[in-house]
Amino acid sequence: MNTILKIAWRNIWRNKRRTFITIASIMFALFFSTIMRGFQLGSYANMKRNAVEAYSGYVQIHKKGYWDDKNINNIFSIDEKLVSKLENDSRVKVIIPRIESFALASSGESSKGVLVMGVSPDKEDKMTQIKSYLEEGEFISENDKSILVAQDLAKFLKVGVNDSLVLFSSGYHGATAAGLYAIKGIVKLPTPEMNRGTIYLPIEEAKSFLSTEGKMSALVFDLHDLEDADGVLETVSANIDHEKYEVLGWKLMNKELIQMIESDNAGGIVMISILYLVIAFGIFGTVLMMTNERTREFSVMVSLGMQKTKLAMVVLLELFFMTLLGVVAGIAISLPIMIYYYYNPIVFTGESVEAMKEFNFEPIMPMSLDPQIFLTQAIAISIISLIAMSYPTIKIMTMNVINGLRS
Amino acid sequence: MSIIKVKNLTKTYHDTEVPVHAVNGVNLEFKKGEFSAIVGPSGSGKTTLLNMIGGLEHPSSGMVEVNGTDMFELSSSALIEFRLMNIGFVFQAYNLIPVLTAKENVEFIMQLQNKDKKQMNERTISLLESVGLGDRLNSRPNQLSGGQQQRVAVARALASKPMFVLADEPTANLDSKATMQLLEIMEVLNREENITFIFATHDQRVVDKAHRVITIDDGKIISDESVSK
Known part of the structure; x- marks a missing residue:
């Protein structure tokens, strides 16, 4: 040799x-x-x-049919014990409740259709690191009645920190949703589309604004490792009632x-x-x-x-x-x-x-x-x-x- | 006792319109320790005969038996192994491996035979010294003259302790001095170590040294004479 x-x-x-x-x-x-x-x-x-990290997460639970018809009436509540059980799964980093709806945001002469995200600020930050996107002002807390506005949207509406914004929408079961909110912070979101039209408000305030009666539109799962996404999806699927809920993985939610x-x-x-x-x-x-x-x-x-x-x-x-x-x-x-x-x-x-x-x-x-x-x-x-x-x-x-x- | 038996050996080439009988019904025997020359004009069939004796070329018919083994009954890889263990070759154009030194060229054969390293080293040095190249062990072929390269080739041919050595026109590219040196070395090896040499040549100086001269023409043996020295 x-x-x-x-x-x-x-x-x-x-x-x-x-x-x-x-x-x-x-x-x-x-x-x-x-x-x-x-x-x-x-x-x-x-x-x-x-x-995934700025929006969809790796797995989401919705009311059955929500993904195809993102309507404020397609919201749900879920057994807290099940959420706690899933949260104890070592693969799961955090489970985030969200309420999402569309609203008309107005300030002065300007108005625009926006995505209203009712979030649990601290939990949301664990996944999306939304605090790190803060460009001006302060981050919202659980009990705030103020909002965070995406940077490009703020520019469009010509508003800044401490300005007020009127949100107008249709709430759960046709209730009128209207509110005047102070802008606590401006965030520069990494996804351009979200940066053009997203408003965050604390989930409790969002529930009140949209009259959801304590319900939410999505339960979002963040994981420690992308590799576990399919496994967690299977676990969650096995634990929920498919007659009432739907479970989607990140690939399906980001098909395009x-x-x-x-x-x-x-x-x-x-x-x-x-x-x-x-x-x-x-x-x-x-x-x-x-x-x-x-x-x-x-x-x-x-x-x-x-x-x-x-x-x-x-x-x-x-x-x-x-x-x-x-x-x-x-x-x-x-x-x-x-x-x-x-x-x-x-x-x-x-x-x-x-x-x-x-x-x-x-x-x-x-x-x-x-x-x-x-x-x-x-x-x-x-x-x-x-x-x-x-x-x-x-x-x-x-x-x-x-x-x-x-x- | 004969170590090589050539029986009814024929080689016919069909490359041309008319078949060419390069070797035509040759019968020969070689004994241990012979110093033989196969002579004849160009195209007479001496190289083809030598190649068949060496198992390099398959005959159209007939057989070559070396120490009782019909070489052409062996599989392709067994024939290569047989050549490695039994036959030494010296070519007209030396054909040393250009990337190996003189020593490595000689060792190459023994390495293929999986010889012991120490034994290999001793034999290589001894062989190169016996061909007068003890001081050129680490020279590459391109650093040696034609005569020196051919002497390395002789040492390489003997490295495996073959039953016989086939040399095809070994002096064709050498000057007179180198030719005489080479022939003397081979004569000494033949005389002192009883190594069988078979040459294919038309060099009269080689013929003069041979103990047996086989003349071939048109693929047939014309004469087979022993020469007393």
């Missing part, structure tokens, strides 16, 4: 220029693909996090986002595939030359008594060494850049910000450092090399020694 390794290692340096070009092509392919995938997956994770990510992801994979296709031809060209120019040498080695399988192993090791060097070099040059962008995401400025907000994207491009990125790209390149390796293997195994010696 030692000799085989020695021959393979020395062989790759016989034509240094060609080896460097092959290694460089693998290195750059890995560099571009990991950077590209890193930004892609980082953005997807950010979008998911924004959607998931579809958008999947289609964008497919585009990314096509781009990387094209990149790899180019690299594959490069690797194959090297293998082709490496094999054909050494037919005589291979024949001599077999004549002397080297088994063809061992000889094929030499060539495979050569390609393996080159692939390994390319992969290691690729990771070595991409990793520092990825680490930099992981801690310093690209923040978009200028006109692109508005364009991104239009599509409901946060105008930043974060980087993912998921080890799977490197693993997947390394595996992809290894598969290409493996396919390329089939040529010398077949060539050696079917080689005619005499023809080779005459070549």
Whole structure:
């Protein structure tokens, strides 16, 4: 084995220029693909996090039919014992009650349709970190009768902290809902759509405003780990009466986002595939030359008594060494850049910000450092090399020694 | 006692419109310790015959028996193993492995045989010293002259302690001095270690050293003469 390794290692340096070009092509392919995938997956994770942690949570319980008809009349109450039981599940971080409804918000000459979120401020903060989004003023508390207004909405309505806002809506069972609320704080929400039209008020005040008789529209579950989402969904499903309630997972609640990510992801994979296709031809060209120019040498080695399988192993090791060097070099040059962008995401400025907000994207491009990125790209390149390796293997195994010696 | 028996050996090529009988019904026997030369003009079939004796090329018909083993009855991998253990080769173009040093080239064969490291090292040094290259152990082929490379090739051929060595035009690329040095080395090895050498050559200097001269033309043995030295 030692000799085989020695021959393979020395062989790759016989034509240094060609080896460097092959290694460089693998290195750059890995560099571009990991950077590209890193930004892609980082953005997807950010979008998911924004959607899940800023709003939907991982699991929600509603009154049956609420998700398709988000009507203030589709509200529910639930056995507190069951909530306590589910809250004691180690996978669950917090369970948040919410009342959601739409209202008309007015101030002076301006008015706009808004999403009114009745929340339990401290619990809500555990999941959405809403306190950290506070730009001006103070955060609301459980017993407040004041509200938090999303930044873009505040700009639209031309209101600030300590100004008042009139909310007008239809309450439970047709009750009139109207109220004048002082603005306690302005929050800059990460999801542009929410930032354009959301108002938070304490849940008790929301119940009173919408006359819900103590009922709520959603019970939102935040978890410690995304991986547990399906398991918790199953547990909750098993514990509730499906005649009265519905349980939805985060994927179902963010169907459009998931579809958008999947289609964008497919585009990314096509781009990387094209990149790899180019690299594959490069690797194959090297293998082709490496094999054909050494037919005589291979024949001599077999004549002397080297088994063809061992000889094929030499060539495979050569390609393996080159692939390994390319992969290691690729990771070595991409990793520092990825680490930099992981801690310093690209923040978009200028006109692109508005364009991104239009599509409901946060105008930043974060980087993912998921080890799977490197693993997947390394595996992809290894598969290409493996396919390329089939040529010398077949060539050696079917080689005619005499023809080779005459070549 | 014969160590090689060639029986009715025929090789016909069908690559051209008219079949070419490169070797045509050859019968030969070689005894242990022979120093034989197969001679003949270019295209006479001497290399094809040598290749078949070495198990490199399959005959169209007939057989080559080495120490009782019909080589062409062996599977492809068994034949390679058989060559490794029993036959040494010296080629016209030296054919050393370019990325290995002289020492490593000689050791290569023994490593394929899974020989003990210490034994391998001793034998390699002894062989290279016997071909006058004790001071060039760590030289790569491109740092050696043609004659030196061919001497390494001889040492390599002997590394496995083969039953016989086949040398195809071993002096064709060498100058007179290198040729004579090489032949003397092989003569000594033959005389002192009783190693069987079979050459395919048209070099008169090789023929002059041979104890047996087999002349071949158009694939047939024309004469087979022993030469007393």
